[in-house]
Amino acid sequence: MIKRSLLLSLLLATGAVQAQDKTAAQPDLAKAKLTAEQICGACHGADGNSQIPANPKLAGQHAEYLYKQLRNFKGENGQPAERNNGIMAGMVAGLSDADMKGLAAHFSSQTLKPEVAKNKDSITLGQKLWRAGDVSRGIPACAACHGPAGAGLPAQYPRLAGQFAEYTETQLKSFRAGERANDPNKMMRTIALKMTDPEIKAVADYAAGLR
Ligand code: HEC
Numbered sequence: 001m002i003k004r005s006l007l008l009s010l011l012l013a014t015g016a017v018q019a020q021d022k023t024a025a026q027p028d029l030a031k032a033k034l035t036a037e038q039i040c041g042a043c044h045g046a047d048g049n050s051q052i053p054a055n056p057k058l059a060g061q062h063a064e065y066l067y068k069q070l071r072n073f074k075g076e077n078g079q080p081a082e083r084n085n086g087i088m089a090g091m092v093a094g095l096s097d098a099d100m101k102g103l104a105a106h107f108s109s110q111t112l113k114p115e116v117a118k119n120k121d122s123i124t125l126g127q128k129l130w131r132a133g134d135v136s137r138g139i140p141a142c143a144a145c146h147g148p149a150g151a152g153l154p155a156q157y158p159r160l161a162g163q164f165a166e167y168t169e170t171q172l173k174s175f176r177a178g179e180r181a182n183d184p185n186k187m188m189r190t191i192a193l194k195m196t197d198p199e200i201k202a203v204a205d206y207a208a209g210l211r
């Protein structure tokens with residue numbers, strides 16, 4: 001009997017802790033919306049649908065991924081930023097951890113207005129890389145991690161469907177050059193290193209058209 005009540009109180013205690021954590025982690029969405037409208041919106045659109053290809057669309061992206069990127073732009077504990085971008089470094093400098101969680105939740109809950117694929121000539125190549133990769137050269141299918149329709153998989157794998165092809169291309173080249181180095185286990189750097197410019201362009205355009 002003693003054992004049983006001990007177990008019960010342990011369970012209750014864990015439950016209480018979880019409930020508390022939940023409240024503490026609840027992002028301030030009203031504040032995030034305001035920041036989005038007043039600051040981020042200038043480049044990403046207040047609803048996360050940027051109009052300019054250099055600025056990624058954030059709408060509908062997984063919150064965990066967005067939050068990780070914001071932290072990576074910041075550089076923590078005196079370490080240099082894992083994702084080095086001058087513009088975004090300035091943007092995150094004044095954000096608290098709670099602000100970043102809120103902004104990630106805000107943009108994640110917005111509806112993506114997707115781009116389209118624009119280059120008919122490279123669709124076949126893009127589709128092949130997306131679905132099958134190039135086994136002989138050790139390039140895995142993008143679909144394996146980012147999903148057949150490019151929706152990604154929370155928490156690690158971002159959505160690529162509907163993103164600006166120009167932005168996707170820049171990121172792939174940046175991974176290839178090792179300038180963007182925030183991918184866990186060098187997942188993206190290893191892949192991009194094996195890709196040619198035409199392949200990067202083709203798969204980026206293909207991903208823009210995915211739904
Ligand atoms: C002056 C323009 C500008 C403003 C304002 C701005 N950003 Fe950005 N943001 C960029 C650019 C450019 C990039 C792409 C950086 C790169 O190429 O690595 C980016 C990238 C990002 C990314 C990474 C997205 C991805 O798919 O990996 C996130 C998240 C982000 N911004 C969030 C924000 C938030 C939140 C704010 C407001 C606090 C904000 N940005 C304000 C220009 C801006």
Ligand code: HEC
Pocket residue numbers: 056068129130139140141142143144145146156157158160168169171172182183184187188191203204
């Ligand atoms: C083994 C899993 C894996 C495979 C396969 C993979 N990726 Fe990724 N990719 C990732 C992870 C993980 C990230 C997130 C890195 C981070 O945390 O910043 C990512 C991020 C990206 C980004 C950055 C997105 C953004 O919003 O900035 C692009 C672009 C990308 N991948 C393109 C591709 C393409 C194209 C392929 C196929 C040639 C591919 N990936 C295959 C795991 C993978």
